[in-house]
Amino acid sequence: SQTIHQWPATLVQPVGSPLSLECTVEGTSNPNLYWYRQAAGRGLQLLFYSVGIGQISSEVPQNLSASRPQDRQFILSSKKLLLSDSGFYLCAWSVPGTETQYFGPGTRLLVL
């Protein structure tokens, strides 16, 4: 069966520090991968999606970036965190050509 992992589960970082969040998927090949952010009390915001290795599409301008160095690995990064980057970061995957998305457990990021 397929599983999706995210780490770390929680993170407290100072403003201006770098960020690296990792997401890996097991049990499937060539998935579509997604990074979302969910701010407190608000809905999901799609940040990036990827349909293959090295293929990244960005949905909103921000100081975050994403990379997909391997088929089932998706990384969210920042060189300098802002206070507004605080939130719940969710990775998800889907089978290409289908609409159902499966989410990871999320990383709760607090920037102070």
Next chain:
Amino acid sequence: DAKTTQPPSMDCAEGRAANLPCNHSTISGNEYVYWYRQIHSQGPQYIIHGLKNNETNEMASLIITEDRKSSTLILPHATLRDTAVYYCIVRVGLRGGADGLTFGKGTHLIIQP
């Protein structure tokens, strides 16, 4: 994607069936109804989806009205672990998934012991 309307909150007694309604009166012919839920502090979880026929899986049943303007998610024997926010969304099928999901405010279902 068509807009959906859900009640903001509902209560249900443990062991009873929880029936969560969703209105999607502007749904078009190629749009599916999807249900996800989000338990506090966890990632959203896919539950079920359907086009026009009723669907059932190990988690829930989905009843879609004949005119497709509304649907009901049924959790047959609710447990305390089913307390969560339930999201009903409508999406065009087979777009390849290369875009994001948009959740509304959903229904906060509270299962009472």
